Amino acid sequence: MDFHVTKEQEEFRKQVSDFLKEELKQGLWKPTIDAWIMAYDPAFTKRVAAKNWIGLTWPKEYGGQGRSAIDRLILTEEMLRYGAPAACHWFADRQIGGSILKYGTEQQKRELLPQIIKGEMYVGLGMSEPEAGSDLASLKTQAIKQGDYYIVNGQKTWTSGGTYMNYLYLLARTDLNVPKHRGLTEFIIPKNLEGITTRPIHDITGNEAWNEVFFENVKVHKDCLIGKENEGWRQVMEQLAFERSGMERLMANYPVIEGITQFVRETKFNGKTLSQDPLIRDKLVNLKVEFEIGRLFMYRVAMVIDEGRSPEWEASMSKAYSTTFEQRLAAVALEILGLYGQLAPESKWVKLDGLAYHSYLSSKGYSLQAGTTEVLKNILAIRKLGLPA
């Protein structure tokens, strides 16, 4: 047993943190919450790529650094701590690269991985559909084989980063005559193919957060297929474990923790700072405990990945737990801000730059993205604890 990271890992954390502090000092960007999914900045992504920090865990022969999942967790932890605009490469780095490595052909690995690593390939996720949310396997988008191509028709929704993404991950039905889990196939396709159109969806904060993506007779070359035809369900399950595994489920609102702590330290009432109020002290201590336990959940997921196992139940647990934490964090922050909590980011007199306000509204989606809390608990109960389906 050993709960410490190595000296090299501590050193690495410092490198990342120094880099981000310097970027902040130069005013290259402003810290935001949800930065990993909302803050698109191709120039930042290129600078991260120049540090060799994309594809950190991938094998050296494909341009990666061959480092551990713990190393990557440290990297992402620091990115989130500073609210850095890493959304362009986040999805490809987190889950698409891993899928290509595991299921891709040699040619796909040689072509696609270096593009991601160079910070040039931004992949949006085409999984959910209007009629296929938690019941993802019931999706209807079809990819019907015709010679060297698949003809894709249908619609995806909740696809992140529609305008910036230049590639799409696509899960589509390639066999219409088998049970729903068996006829699915994974593709990675350029987003500029003819017949693809997008329409933005604005979320509760007013941000252009997601997109609907429409496919009308889109010709997808067979070389875009990842893994085996009709094996998509099995393959995507593993990808989803990685999608759920990351620090972004716990730390996407770290600037709110820092902001509210600062606020209670500095704000005085009746001659005392709010931080001296025992009720507020108690609330923040509880959040601290929940945060630290969440962090342990996250590190365990990385340890499991480093052991070469898919962190299926561990990631389900950490994601369900941590998004609940983030929702509570936002609610507590608003509660402490009181009447000021209702002021939006651009308002006169707004506190914490409106981060807590934004966090509260945004956080309602956390327990729905990448597997609802209900689906994740089902995974824990059925697949890990062995309760009957």
Next chain:
Amino acid sequence: MNLSFTEEQEILRKSAKDFLASKFPKTKVKELEESDKGYSTEIWKEMSDLGWMGLFIPEKYGGVGMTFLDQALLMEEMGKVCMPGPYFSTMILGAFPILDFGTEEQKNKYLPEIANGRRIFTMALTDLNGKIAANAIDTKATASGNGWVIKGTKMFVSDAHVADYLLCVAKTSDTSEPEKGLSIFIVDGKDKGITRTLLNAMANRLCEVKLDNVVVSKENILGQLNDGWGMIKQIFNRIVVAKCCEMLGMSQQMLDMTVQYAKDRKQFDRAIGSFQIIQHYCADIFTLVEGMRLGTYQAAWKLSEGLDCMKEIAIARSWAVEATERIIGPAHQVHGAMGSAIEYDLHYYTRYLKASELTLRSADFYPEVLAQTIY
């Protein structure tokens, strides 16, 4: 960073699990709960033969010389069976303080006797106010001749009814800073002036101990005179982690029982574990238990390595006390009425877990440790 056990730890866990399962079926726990002593001297002897009484005591004092982490892992296994008896008291409340703070003479005198299973220790800390704080100690020790005279009433003293020695905390100086006026005395349980009364408590054996002008020689002061509170805080670090380990074992067992019951119990022609609400209760308990596991192991490892770990201990404690009710509640809900029946085993875990929670809650100075790290 890794969470794996050493080969030695795996062996200890496995052998402990097998031994404890065979020695402490619930029929035995019930029998011991109803007995006068509250434990079995025969099983105590067997545990001593296994080296458990001196697990972390260095070899030069007759022990096995393993680590606090090993001890912690053993406590987890003991929690799984709700093991009754004065093991926790003797090891965590007695042997560790002597090892950590005793003079060489005290260590040579007491530790070998503990390691060979012949002596039972406990600690008399709390007074009638029931609080754990430097200014909560009313029991007084007055210097007299070559020693001290102790007078006061100690409460919630575990296993005092069978203890050979009590580490008794008393006020030795009337300073305005109560942290600097407490001392710990090693008191012989048979000394004149001591009256021990067993309380009727939820799980563990707890006693009232009256000290009516008990005379103690000055050689029996543990560590430094007036440095009692400093020691108590360190002793409490071990208490908290060891309790968390027991609670982890109990909680894991409660989860396992709940899942099994959900699989076996049929209503509406199907296992109730096929209902999503029951599945989610189980998933919730599972998550709480795993949080307890990670928080507890982190604290145990750091403490065992001698690293600064007040923060980690405070986290483990807070998590354990908050999780307890959230584990017990749904576990009972899934078990239905059967969970409340005395003939069914769930109540052992409910009682021992809740009692442990209350013990940890008494150390309410820990949240402030965390507050200090935030501000």
